[in-house]
Amino acid sequence: MRSVAITVNGERRELQLEPRELLVYVLRERLALTGTNVGCDTSSCGACTVLLDGESVKSCTVLGVQADGCEITTIEGLAMNGALHPVQQAFHEQHALQCGYCTPGMVMAAVSLIESGEAGSEKAIREGLEGNLCRCTGYHNIVKAVAAAASVTA
Amino acid sequence: MTATETTGFVGTPVLRREDGPLLKGKGTFVDNIQLPGTAHAVVVRSPYAHARIRSVDLTEARAAEGVVAAFSGADLRDDWKAPMPCAWPVTPEMKNPEHFPLAVSEACYQGDGVAVVLATTRALAKDAAELVVVDYEPLPVAVDLAEAVKDGSPTAHESLESNISYVWKLETDAVDAAFAAADTTVKRRYVQPRLIPNAMELRGVVARPEPNGDVTLWSSTQIPHILKAMSAATLGMSEAKLRVIAPDVGGGFGSKADVYAEDLLVLALARRLGRPVKWIEERSEGYVATIHGRDFITEMEFAATKDGTITAVRANVTAAMGAYLQLITPGIPLLGAWLYAGPYKIPNYSFTCTGVFTNTTPTDAYRGAGRPEATYVIERTMDALAAELGMDRLELRRKNFITEFPATIASGLTIDSGDYVGALDKLLEDFDLDAFHKEQAARRASGDVKQLGVGFSTYTEMCGIAPSRILGAIGFGAGGWESSTVRCLPTGSVQVVTGTSPHGQGHETAWAQMAADLLGYAMEEIEVVHGDTAMAPYGLDTYGSRSLPVGGAALHLAGQRVIEKARQIVAHTLEVSGDDLDFAGGLFSVKGSPDRAMHIKEVAWLAFAAHNLPEGMDPYLEATAVYDASNFSWPGGAHAAVVEVDTETGDARLVRYVAIDEIGTVVNPMIVDGQVHGGLAQGIATALYEEASYDEDGNLQTANLVTYLVPSAAELPSFELGRVSAPSPLHPLGAKGVGETGTIAAAPAVINAVVDALSHLGVTDVQMPATPERVWRAIQEAK
Numbered sequence A: 001m002r003s004v005a006i007t008v009n010g011e012r013r014e015l016q017l018e019p020r021e022l023l024v025y026v027l028r029e030r031l032a033l034t035g036t037n038v039g040c041d042t043s044s045c046g047a048c049t050v051l052l053d054g055e056s057v058k059s060c061t062v063l064g065v066q067a068d069g070c071e072i073t074t075i076e077g078l079a080m081n082g083a084l085h086p087v088q089q090a091f092h093e094q095h096a097l098q099c100g101y102c103t104p105g106m107v108m109a110a111v112s113l114i115e116s117g118e119a120g121s122e123k124a125i126r127e128g129l130e131g132n133l134c135r136c137t138g139y140h141n142i143v144k145a146v147a148a149a150a151s152v153t154a
Numbered sequence B: 001m002t003a004t005e006t007t008g009f010v011g012t013p014v015l016r017r018e019d020g021p022l023l024k025g026k027g028t029f030v031d032n033i034q035l036p037g038t039a040h041a042v043v044v045r046s047p048y049a050h051a052r053i054r055s056v057d058l059t060e061a062r063a064a065e066g067v068v069a070a071f072s073g074a075d076l077r078d079d080w081k082a083p084m085p086c087a088w089p090v091t092p093e094m095k096n097p098e099h100f101p102l103a104v105s106e107a108c109y110q111g112d113g114v115a116v117v118l119a120t121t122r123a124l125a126k127d128a129a130e131l132v133v134v135d136y137e138p139l140p141v142a143v144d145l146a147e148a149v150k151d152g153s154p155t156a157h158e159s160l161e162s163n164i165s166y167v168w169k170l171e172t173d174a175v176d177a178a179f180a181a182a183d184t185t186v187k188r189r190y191v192q193p194r195l196i197p198n199a200m201e202l203r204g205v206v207a208r209p210e211p212n213g214d215v216t217l218w219s220s221t222q223i224p225h226i227l228k229a230m231s232a233a234t235l236g237m238s239e240a241k242l243r244v245i246a247p248d249v250g251g252g253f254g255s256k257a258d259v260y261a262e263d264l265l266v267l268a269l270a271r272r273l274g275r276p277v278k279w280i281e282e283r284s285e286g287y288v289a290t291i292h293g294r295d296f297i298t299e300m301e302f303a304a305t306k307d308g309t310i311t312a313v314r315a316n317v318t319a320a321m322g323a324y325l326q327l328i329t330p331g332i333p334l335l336g337a338w339l340y341a342g343p344y345k346i347p348n349y350s351f352t353c354t355g356v357f358t359n360t361t362p363t364d365a366y367r368g369a370g371r372p373e374a375t376y377v378i379e380r381t382m383d384a385l386a387a388e389l390g391m392d393r394l395e396l397r398r399k400n401f402i403t404e405f406p407a408t409i410a411s412g413l414t415i416d417s418g419d420y421v422g423a424l425d426k427l428l429e430d431f432d433l434d435a436f437h438k439e440q441a442a443r444r445a446s447g448d449v450k451q452l453g454v455g456f457s458t459y460t461e462m463c464g465i466a467p468s469r470i471l472g473a474i475g476f477g478a479g480g481w482e483s484s485t486v487r488c489l490p491t492g493s494v495q496v497v498t499g500t501s502p503h504g505q506g507h508e509t510a511w512a513q514m515a516a517d518l519l520g521y522a523m524e525e526i527e528v529v530h531g532d533t534a535m536a537p538y539g540l541d542t543y544g545s546r547s548l549p550v551g552g553a554a555l556h557l558a559g560q561r562v563i564e565k566a567r568q569i570v571a572h573t574l575e576v577s578g579d580d581l582d583f584a585g586g587l588f589s590v591k592g593s594p595d596r597a598m599h600i601k602e603v604a605w606l607a608f609a610a611h612n613l614p615e616g617m618d619p620y621l622e623a624t625a626v627y628d629a630s631n632f633s634w635p636g637g638a639h640a641a642v643v644e645v646d647t648e649t650g651d652a653r654l655v656r657y658v659a660i661d662e663i664g665t666v667v668n669p670m671i672v673d674g675q676v677h678g679g680l681a682q683g684i685a686t687a688l689y690e691e692a693s694y695d696e697d698g699n700l701q702t703a704n705l706v707t708y709l710v711p712s713a714a715e716l717p718s719f720e721l722g723r724v725s726a727p728s729p730l731h732p733l734g735a736k737g738v739g740e741t742g743t744i745a746a747a748p749a750v751i752n753a754v755v756d757a758l759s760h761l762g763v764t765d766v767q768m769p770a771t772p773e774r775v776w777r778a779i780q781e782a783k
């Protein structure tokens, strides 16, 4: 067991972790932040995407102990004072989710893509979201939502 | 239909009420259920495609840290009062080797469960599962479908003499004569790759024994009602003591319309151990443990006259069942059996299907189930016939379209409505084929490395998996009705209960739209309840694009019954005849004296108070209706795909897709568009990317998301959608199913486009998926 301190959605959490515990399970099982989903065992799907010090990462590829001293934002930490983040709002308005399973990861990846200024065209958005799979939407409305959110936040 | 019922919310893109929690990370997916005292189950699976199980040694596993219990198939054999269910014996002679949630003496595919280990955490259970020692004796395997069907092939089960499960045939009288008399015939052979459905949420099951002996089962399922009945039967427990809940379900596409070994295991183990048990699938595990789709070989023939009139169709399907018959495995090819003439009037019809066991993961329903396979071979062969006749592909289609409805087709069913001509006309309006042809000709002339092709697919399909009468006649074990209850609660809100079980389709929103229009309540006053057998006790769940065609109709009937009951109460209270009352926007008013009126909410209170109800009337303003459609639902349409093929690398990329669908009345165009988008993506993926393949020993080669190519946003273009409408005269709203249309239509459009791009090089076929290697080879072979 190792002691770590991770700031999750603005709150400092002190934890005793086994070295092999993946960040995604730390979030889901130790901190009960079950919004971050698991969709694969090969770091292929992006369902587990969170922001680590502002950058999007697949939390199934990060060990909990590696996040020691870092700031994590999960889907639960995105809405501000109850109001949806512009990306969440755009997903709602553009019907960019169906079953909603890929959604937390997709939204976090989109937030990071927009913040890094890489959501400037349809092509850029499509390529930028390559690591996040959705089986329901065919991506059409996801791309529209990210473009809409990018234009709002620009 | 009166004006009030179709104005207002129905037909408008109301934003989904489901979104809020899902967007905030508050979904209720099964893995989010964390109950104290849970034992986590891990299934030990056979690494062999076919092996005798000599022994299972659980000693070390049982002694491992955190382990609660461990069982072999033999240990649990007596927990099962019946084998795993197959609900569709398609012929009386069908072979169906019995199987149980854990194999007892013979493992028949790579992934077949042989033992289960339970521990206090998932990680400890996984560690302990590694310690299970199974002594296998490998057996000969039947893997390749074309080989497995042959006499003398090794059999997938030791108990079988051949791998043939059944042969099913549907033929009209004069098919051979029509082929003999034809000016032209074409015959093609097509391989439909095996597909892995890949819902983004894996399967998961949690069972909790309740203090009174009841059990609550949460499953990531499309079919809570069917699962409840089948689980109770398999375990020999009282169905009345079982509650099944499908919470938020992260996609299904047919793969969660099944009764799985793990559902039954978790339920049995929770009862045995008296504590909650949880099993969560991993992706690579799901690749072997969750059903696959397709895996057909089809020989398809058309007979035609010189002028392009098609006179006969003959389809001969060999379909892989996989190792066992799951819930409706043998029936999947039959869901397309009546459809091999597509939207065309073809008077002579022959369809034969041979269901074949192989030592592979069982197949079952994957989006479209039987109908993409049919549409693929029809639309590929239409292009082949056009080439044979030297006729334009679209002219050939137009010449043979069914144009008058209702149309009784040679296979014996009746298409209630459609507009294939209108869909194709609109497609061509939107597409600009002349401009495309100019560009294509220019690239051909210049010998451009990147060649362009356009492909078309005009289709119809039968969905809504509906009339109980027909389902019974073709051997299906259950009915096809759907149920709904509408409750106008005394304090001004409405509860709509549906037996459908959405997993991304937005029923809560669409059902509220329909109920609001019907009853005159505000959307926010309506709650929609589904997916919990304690709250929605009757239903047949969601698959086969049936929810709106059947479940939506049930809601409509229940709403009308509520209105009729309310009308009697108003008539009684105001001392007028029910016939003298108008009902609009929630208000009953006396014809000619509109000031004498009563709102339905007021009636709901009167019905609850029951101080003065008509003689013999029960209190409460509610009604339940069951709708059993008199026919299937028949959507149709015309799609076009444009593909750019790199003739040096063989890389084929979809650059444009236009889909015109005819799906009758649309309740929520935004949701419908979403269904079409998702369906298209899966059909396109079939054509270009996805294929599950096994090596000769039955090892799954595409064993995870790295090797099996589910497309990302980067592989797909945006889609152009349009609609024409020929409302179903049989459905109360005129609606049709739409969940599978995109998948059904897209694959042939894309492959027709790939072939068109290369036709000037002599290429006439490319097998799905049209990978760079396959395309490159097709080009080389045509040289």
Ligand code: FES
Pocket (backbone or CB within 6 Å): A037, A038, A039, A040, A041, A042, A043, A044, A045, A046, A047, A048, A049, A058, A059, A060, A061
């Ligand atoms: S769970 Fe699939 S990438 Fe992390």
Ligand code: FES
Pocket (backbone or CB within 6 Å): A096, A097, A098, A099, A100, A101, A102, A103, A133, A134, A135, A136, A137, B200, B250, B251, B504
């Ligand atoms: S919305 Fe279902 S996987 Fe993306």
